Amino acid sequence: MRPGDVVRVGATGLRTRPLRVWLSALGIAIGIAAMISVVGISSSSRAELDRQLAALGTNLLTVAPGTSMLSGEEGALPVESVEMIARIAPVYEVAATGDVSDADVYRTDRIPEGRTGGLSVRAAELGLLDTVGAELADGVWLNAATARYPAAVLGASAAEQLGVTGVGDGVEVYLGGQWFTVVGVLEPVALAPELDLSVLVGWEAAAAHLGFDGHPTTVYTRSEDAYVEQVAAVLATTANPEAPDEVSVSRPSDALEAQQAVDTAFTGMLLGLGAVALLVGGVGVANTMVISVLERRSEIGLRRSLGATRGQIRLQFLTESLLLSALGGVGGILIGTAVTALYASSREWPAVVPAWASGGGLAATLLIGATAGLYPAIRASRLSPTEALTAS
16 A cells, blocks of 8 residues: 555544543643643743843852851951952952841841841842842932941841831831931842842941941952852962952852752653653553454454455554554644643743754653554554454
């Protein structure tokens, strides 16, 4: 038979049992849809991470006090560390924050002492916003004037905990026994999440009103991309020449990439579950084809009586199995792509479904279809015309 005749005969066998065909194809479709969805959502998440890193930059380095190897106590950055770091040639932006450990955060002065909700007060330099790539959700950032007075900018999580939805109308928070006027609220800061749970005040105001000692606890630096590794190598020595071992240097973007690595491992587990679902679908196809052979013995006997060879019978049932699997595979790809697009849209991610995932999914269904249909096809071809017609 010509290829077109083979396909037509195979499709005829499927059309005679539509409900069973759709149920078997659904089993394949669920497995493929699960695999496509997992790969697509993972790829979309990775694309969003790449987009974030491209926007935020991977050239942000942070300097913080480390633990002394001799005493085991946490060190302290010198007051001059920010100025010394700024002298490194490839560094083009530097800004610091300093923990104000003696000041607690309260929404009002009537809240019992100690119920701060884990919020902290940090003195902030004016260049912090640009250095860490933060944006304002409402209000304004500190300037040369407000940095000297009791004014505060809330991190995103801090504002949520304190019940501050926006600035204006004299919104105030109670810091270290003194009222501070809220002038701004930040959006979440991806590369400096510690700022989300912070209340930021001016460097001068922290010293004048909250007893801040002037020592920075985190210094954020931006370097030219080509020199990030070289800058990271000299930051500890530059920040604290007398005790470089008491300085910790990190790159916040590494944390995001580490999180992506965890997500990739989780994706592998989900792909395994999708493969199991696909295997179950393949068993369903095999079951459908075996039953089809048993129910169509008369058809097989009649075709053999009219001259059909064993090879042609075998090819007919193998084609049916491949068409059945292909139907489920194409449906699964469409469902998986739709699920990926909907999920990515809900998270405002770019929707990405790798071509290899769709092609691999279709190839997997055809392989399963060939494997599942091989035994029923061979069994059908071994029926003699007399045996088949007698059994019917």
